[in-house]
Amino acid sequence: MKHPLVRIIDDDADARSSTSFFLSVMGWEIKEYESAVHFLETDDLSRPGCLVLDVRMPEMTGMELQVKLNQKDCRLPIIFLSGHGDLDMAVHALKRGASDFLEKTSKPERLQAAVCKAVKESVALTESIESREKLKSVFESLTPREKEVALRVAKGELNKIIAYDLGISERTVKMHRSNVCAKLNVASAVELAAFLNELQVSYE
Template sequence: MTDTLNPIVRVVDDDVRVRESEAFILRLDGWMVQEFESAADFLEKDDPDRPGCLVLDIRMPGMSGLELQEVLRRQKRTVPILFLTGHGDIESAVMALKRGAADFVRKPMNPDDLQSAVRRLVDWHVRLCLRMKKQQELLRLHDSLTDKEKIICRMVARGALSKQIAIDLSISEQTVKTHRSNLTHKLGLRSAVELADFLRQIDEPIETTFRIAVEATDHD
């Protein structure tokens, strides 16, 4: 599944040696990695349509990692962030996690732990992107219905018969049947069970943040 959306791991760190080391470790695990020397460099060059994850330093010249996270949050980006820092800043960690960061780990991170964390984050983000794409496609189908068809769709999904729907909406039973025929044709669905599942998928909220527990070894 991961390969189908061509994911990329972004590494943002102003320290070239750290950045190259992290990128090397991740490339060994088979990931396509793009390196950025600053938050501004990332914002200028990154492709927001590609899933993956972001391995982000906290303290950098110019825009900090936390400031970049806030920009991405305002842009409603869902890419998961793994913060790596050379400073044991508890306040920054709490703030980053409250804003939806996946994790906050002190550098240098154990290579196996870094690879494992990135695997989980990228896999989660690819699944999220696929689910969001599917929901958007279903919403477009739903938007193709008239207002009356939308109402009748939900009533049918709840198991209401055409006769009862006609009474509740003060229209003829034949009119209800015509609307039912039109909406099922537009959606490509027939049964009340299929309609109920369709509505569940478009109504169900999607969790767009993910936190992982990473066992990292501190090196003082």
């Protein structure tokens, strides 16, 4: 997994530099963007971390960027920084999934805590996605017949029933079952069912 990155997006160079300096001192890897447009054009959205995002910017506001990222199904947590206390704006941002909404005058400790929380969530989500992708890759390595047998084994069907339904010998079913267990690193029908549930593969 890629190392987490904290993106700071603010058209105010002084504010951007100040936030960047504080968070880098706190140990975070930082990348600065002077606009939401520049961020969208150049950032690696697959890298975990978070956004520390100014609300009011030219070209594209922070709120508009949030909508764009939601449309892209980007799961990077967003921490809004506002120089203008606006409760209604904060409510809308949080309803659309923002991780936090802070005023720029908030104590630095609040920003540090918000970044810690957001990055932790992002890393956990990325690990979960990568783990599922690995499991999916392993499942796709099965032959069509092995997949067929796997789904029936997960349902709890007996070897002789599987053999009868598929028109093959029980010995062949046992061979496919053994191959499935070895490839997926499972030892029982229960573990196989759990594996398929993790991938959200229907076997009922």
